[in-house]
Structures are given as structure tokens and as C-alpha cells.
Amino acid sequence: MESLTRISAVAQTTFRETIRNKILHNMLGFAVVMFGLSWVISAWSVGEPEKIIADIGLTITVLVGVIIAIFAGVVLVHGEVDRKTILPILAKPLHRWEYVLGKYIGFSSAVLLVYIGMNVILILFLSVVGGGVSSGLLKAMYLSIWEVELVVALALMFSSITTPWLSALNTIILFIAGRFSYDIKFFLGAHPGNAFAPVLKIIYVLVPNLSYFNLRHEAVHAIPVSAQMLIYPTLYGIIYCSLVLLIASLAFRTKDLA
Amino acid sequence: MSAKPVIKTDGLSKQYRLGLTLKPVDAVTDLNLEVNEGEIFAFIGLNGAGKTTTIKLLLDHARPTKGKAFLFGFDATDPHARERIGYLPDLPHFYQFLTANELLDYSGKLFCLSKTKLAKRSGELLETVGLGDRGNERLRGFSRGMLQRLGFAQALINHPDLVILDEPLGGLDPIGRVELMNLITDLKSKNTTVFFSSHILEDAQKVADRIGIIHKGHLLACGKKSELLQTKAGWEAEIAINEFDLSGLCKKNNWQYQTNEECYTVTISDDEDVQKLYKLASEKKINIISLHHRQLNLEEAFLKELDRWKA
Numbered sequence: 001m002e003s004l005t006r007i008s009a010v011a012q013t014t015f016r017e018t019i020r021n022k023i024l025h026n027m028l029g030f031a032v033v034m035f036g037l038s039w040v041i042s043a044w045s046v047g048e049p050e051k052i053i054a055d056i057g058l059t060i061t062v063l064v065g066v067i068i069a070i071f072a073g074v075v076l077v078h079g080e081v082d083r084k085t086i087l088p089i090l091a092k093p094l095h096r097w098e099y100v101l102g103k104y105i106g107f108s109s110a111v112l113l114v115y116i117g118m119n120v121i122l123i124l125f126l127s128v129v130g131g132g133v134s135s136g137l138l139k140a141m142y143l144s145i146w147e148v149e150l151v152v153a154l155a156l157m158f159s160s161i162t163t164p165w166l167s168a169l170n171t172i173i174l175f176i177a178g179r180f181s182y183d184i185k186f187f188l189g190a191h192p193g194n195a196f197a198p199v200l201k202i203i204y205v206l207v208p209n210l211s212y213f214n215l216r217h218e219a220v221h222a223i224p225v226s227a228q229m230l231i232y233p234t235l236y237g238i239i240y241c242s243l244v245l246l247i248a249s250l251a252f253r254t255k256d257l258a
Numbered sequence: 259m260s261a262k263p264v265i266k267t268d269g270l271s272k273q274y275r276l277g278l279t280l281k282p283v284d285a286v287t288d289l290n291l292e293v294n295e296g297e298i299f300a301f302i303g304l305n306g307a308g309k310t311t312t313i314k315l316l317l318d319h320a321r322p323t324k325g326k327a328f329l330f331g332f333d334a335t336d337p338h339a340r341e342r343i344g345y346l347p348d349l350p351h352f353y354q355f356l357t358a359n360e361l362l363d364y365s366g367k368l369f370c371l372s373k374t375k376l377a378k379r380s381g382e383l384l385e386t387v388g389l390g391d392r393g394n395e396r397l398r399g400f401s402r403g404m405l406q407r408l409g410f411a412q413a414l415i416n417h418p419d420l421v422i423l424d425e426p427l428g429g430l431d432p433i434g435r436v437e438l439m440n441l442i443t444d445l446k447s448k449n450t451t452v453f454f455s456s457h458i459l460e461d462a463q464k465v466a467d468r469i470g471i472i473h474k475g476h477l478l479a480c481g482k483k484s485e486l487l488q489t490k491a492g493w494e495a496e497i498a499i500n501e502f503d504l505s506g507l508c509k510k511n512n513w514q515y516q517t518n519e520e521c522y523t524v525t526i527s528d529d530e531d532v533q534k535l536y537k538l539a540s541e542k543k544i545n546i547i548s549l550h551h552r553q554l555n556l557e558e559a560f561l562k563e564l565d566r567w568k569a
Contacts, residue, residue, distance in 0.1 A: 009367035020355045084351040091317045091345035092368040093337040256320040
């Protein structure tokens with residue numbers, strides 16, 4: 001019970017910090033501008049404008065979510081160590097893992113709030129151009145939340161270990177690799193005897209499988225989405241995030257605060 | 259009956275590895291220290307002596323390379339050890355985006371204080387440190403002195419039995435220093451143990467009961483203030499001014515002296531010179547008003563320990 005109180009105190013303060021961060025407001029504004037731009041593009045394009053807006057809109061919400069996750073996430077722990085604001089906090093009866101978990105919950109909640117806000121704006125845009133809100137669109141929005149949450153966990157993990165620049169670089173590399181993880185699987189299937197196959201298999205397992213969370217195509221083209229397509233990625237997201245947070249906590253457990 | 263040690267270190271050592279070559283640097287070496295309940299302990303040393311590193315080891319901000327630290331009998335790496343502790347860091351860096359009330363609220367929740375207790379305590383503490391009317395202001399607009407005072411308030415949120423202050427007097431104006439020293443002595447009156455590091459020796463001498471002197475990671479001396487300062491540092495004579503030119507005599511004998519309208523104050527280092535002064539006094543009709551052993555001040559005791567260590 002005491003652990004919960006402490007974790008929620010850290011989470012609450014981190015949430016406040018993130019929500020009051022100007023980067024977040026700027027990125028939200030940027031997302032709105034991009035939705036407007038997708039409206040203009042859809043007007044000039046051949047095809048159904050609501051599909052183009054939905055396609056571009058879903059991509060923008062994930063990208064903005066990931067950019068916030070990376071650039072605000074990589075300074076979450078390291079920034080506090082650098083600014084020494086962490087010293088009076090860790091002088092209190094707080095376990096380091098409680099601190100890491102509280103940071104994650106607070107930050108990911110703030111990112112989630114912004115992410116939901118962006119999706120609501122996207123839905124309003126779609127309603128204005130005459131496109132309805134399909135269940136496929138909502139399912140795609142739901143799963144991409146997990147993609148962003150996973151990037152938040154990765155950014156936090158690197159922030160507990162190394163400097164913000166290296167953390168950002170590592171997170172971006174893993175994000176890109178995660179987006180192409182399906183191609184690794186495809187390559188392994190096509191070339192099973194390849195000399196690099198064992199290494200690629202390890203990379204495939206370690207790298208987050210972000211394509212798992214991508215239902216954009218299904219949402220835009222009204223392809224049915226089964227329950228398994230939602231449940232398995234959700235479980236994968238929960239397990240992957242938990243493992244990443246465990247590594248972050250272990251790495252931070254005995255770290256000297258300079 | 260001897261007091262219980264609130265802080266105890268046992269061969270505590272910390273070595274950092276710096277630069278690309280990972281050159282080992284000993285920040286603290288084999289530190290054995292005991293701080294007892296209810297006392298004000300000043301931990302003094304030059305910049306880079308190892309004061310802040312010792313505090314980091316006590317608070318588990320860094321792990322020792324060798325040895326152990328204990329707080330209230332708990333291993334310092336156990337978070338339970340910090341339940342009865344308040345801490346003020348050397349530079350009062352707090353979250354700029356929070357208000358003073360929010361910072362105290364956050365600090366209190368980490369000690370699992372109830373909402374009602376916390377609201378009452380926050381109000382009391384802000385009044386105590388003179389920020390009663392600034393509770394709802396963001397820390398972004400606070401001066402260094404205000405942050406230091408707020409830092410003191412957050413350190414006391416849990417009614418701690420031990421307060422650890424890292425250079426609490428640095429960066430404060432004279433009034434701020436006096437106020438903070440009054441707060442420190444107030445804590446002692448409530449039987450709270452205070453451990454503070456400082457390089458401002460004058461202030462340390464005023465409030466401390468016991469003093470530890472650290473230099474280059476080594477504890478050079480540790481004991482009651484009265485014991486550290488009792489070492490005799492020669493003689494001090496007060497001599498009435500008359501027609502005799504005493505200043506010439508002092509210069510000739512290499513005695514230090516000060517003068518005011520009524521008398522000279524002469525510092526004499528050894529007993530032979532005292533005899534010489536008595537002889538001159540009878541010959542030249544000099545009136546010696548007083549003659550007594552001179553005691554070291556903390557600065558002199560500190561320099562003496564440093565010289566002894568170098569030798």
C-alpha cells in the first residue's frame with residue numbers, strides 16, 4: 001500500500017511536469033496543422049477524401065506520439081539526475097524501482113492524454129468531411145496507443161542508463177527497426193539458410209515488433225479485424241513494456257547519482 | 259550512559275573512475291564516523307574534500323566501494339533507513355514547474371503522510387521559513403535564498419529525527435545565514451540530530467557540538483568542539499598603552515599585535531617570550547593588564563590538522 005502511495009506521488013508529479021511542458025503543446029498544435037494539410041491534400045487527390053485523411057491522420061498521431069515519447073522521454077530520468085532534482089526525492093524512503101515505475105506511469109499517462117486528444121481532433125476532422133467513425137478506425141487508434149507506450153518505455157529505459165542524446169539515438173534506431181521487424185521475418189522465411197539467419201532471428205526476437213500494432217490499412221479499407229488481432233498485440237505490448245521497465249529498474253538500482 | 263549513534267560508518271570508502279582512461283580517484287577513504295542522537299555535527303573540509311560524497315553514501319545516492327554506512331541501525335542502502343531523515347542538497351534544485359505547496363505535497367506523499375496532516379504541516383513549515391504567502395507561486399520565480407528556505411521546509415516535512423544538510427549556508431546572505439542557524443539550533447532543542455557539511459568554519463564553530471574534519475577523503479580529526487579547540491595556541495597579553503613604543507618591540511621579537519585606544523593585544527607563541535615580556539615590563543614600566551593562554555579557533559584548528567596531515 002505504501003509503495004502505491006509513493007509510486008502515485010511520483011506519477012502525479014511527472015504527469016504535471018509533462019503536461020506543463022511546452023513541447024507537448026507545440027506538438028499538439030503541429031498535429032492539428034498536419035490534419036488540416038491532409039484535408040487540403042485529400043481535396044486535390046483522386047479517391048475518397050475521408051480515406052486519405054484517415055490514413056494520413058493515423059500516421060500523424062502515431063508519429064507525433066512517438067516524437068513526444070522520444071524527446072520528452074529520454075530526459076525523464078537522466079534530466080533529473082543532471083539537474084539534481086532527483087537528490088531530495090531519492091533521499092526519501094523510496095525504492096528506485098518505485099521511482100522508475102512512477103515516472104513511467106506519469107509520463108505515459110500524459111502522452112496517452114495527448115494521444116487521445118489528437119485522435120478526438122482527427123475524428124472531428126473526419127466528421128466534417130463526411131467520413132463516419134468506423135469500428136476499424138477506433139481499433140486502429142487503440143492498438144497504436146500500445147506502439148507509443150512501448151516507445152515511452154524504451155525511452156525511459158535508455159534514460160535510466162545513458163545520456164539523452166544516446167538515449168534518443170537508441171530509441172529511434174529501435175523504433176525504426178521495430179517498424180521493419182516484419183521484413184526481417186519475411187527475409188528469414190524467404191532465405192532460411194542465410195549465414196546471418198541466427199543473428200537476424202535474435203534481432204527479430206529482441207526488437208519490438210511494432211508492425212504488430214499497425215491496423216491502419218485495415219481501418220482505411222474497412223477490412224474486418226478479429227478479436228485476436230487486438231488481444232495478442234495488447235498482451236505483447238504489456239509483456240514487452242514490463243520487461244523493458246524491469247531492465248530499467250535493474251539498471252537504475254545501483255546507479256551512482258553524480 | 260553514551261548516546262546511541264544515529265549515523266555510523268564503518269571503513270566507508272568510495273572510489274570513482276574518471277575520464278576515458280578510467281583513472282581511479284579516491285573520494286572517501288576508510289571513513290569511521292559516529293554521530294550521536296540530539297547533537298549538531300559539523301562536517302568540515304575544503305571544496306572537493308569528500309563531504310558531499312560522504313552524504314551521498316549515507317543517502318544511498320552512491321554505493322560505497324568498500325565499507326558500510328548505517329542510519330538508525332539500518333544499512334544505508336535500505337530505504338527504511340531514510341524514513342526518519344530530512345535532507346537538503348548543496349544546491350537547491352527543485353522542480354521549476356511546481357508551486358511551493360505542490361513541492362511540499364510531493365515530499366510528504368513520499369513519506370506516506372495523510373492529506374490532512376500534510377496540509378497542516380506544509381502551512382506550518384512555509385510560515386517557519388518565511389514563505390507563508392508564497393505557497394501558490396511556481397518555483398521558477400524563486401530566488402536562491404527562497405529556494406534554500408523551501409528546501410529546508412521540504413527536509414522537515416516528516417518531522418525527521420535526523421536532518422542532513424549539505425552546505426546549507428552557502429549562497430545565503432548574512433540574514434539568511436543567521437535565520438538558518440537559528441533553525442538548526444531550534445532543531446537541536448527538539449532533540450533532532452543535525453549533520454551538516456560546511457566550509458564556512460565560523461558558522462560551524464558557532465552551532466556545532468561535535469566536528470569532523472575531512473581532507474582529500476581522509477577524516478583528519480573528529481571530536482567535541484571543546485576538545486578540538488582546547489589545544490593551546492601560545493599566550494595572549496593585554497598591555498596598557500604608555501609612552502613606551504611597544505610596536506617596535508613586537509616587530510623586533512616577531513610577536514603579532516593589535517592595538518586600540520587603550521591597549522595592545524599581543525600574541526606570543528612560546529613560554530620563553532613570556533619571561534622576556536615580564537622582564538621588559540619591570541624594566542620599562544609596562545602595565546600588563548592580563549595574560550592568558552590563547553585557544554585555537556576552528557580555522558586555526560583546521561589548518562593545524564591539515565599541516566599535521568601533510569607532515
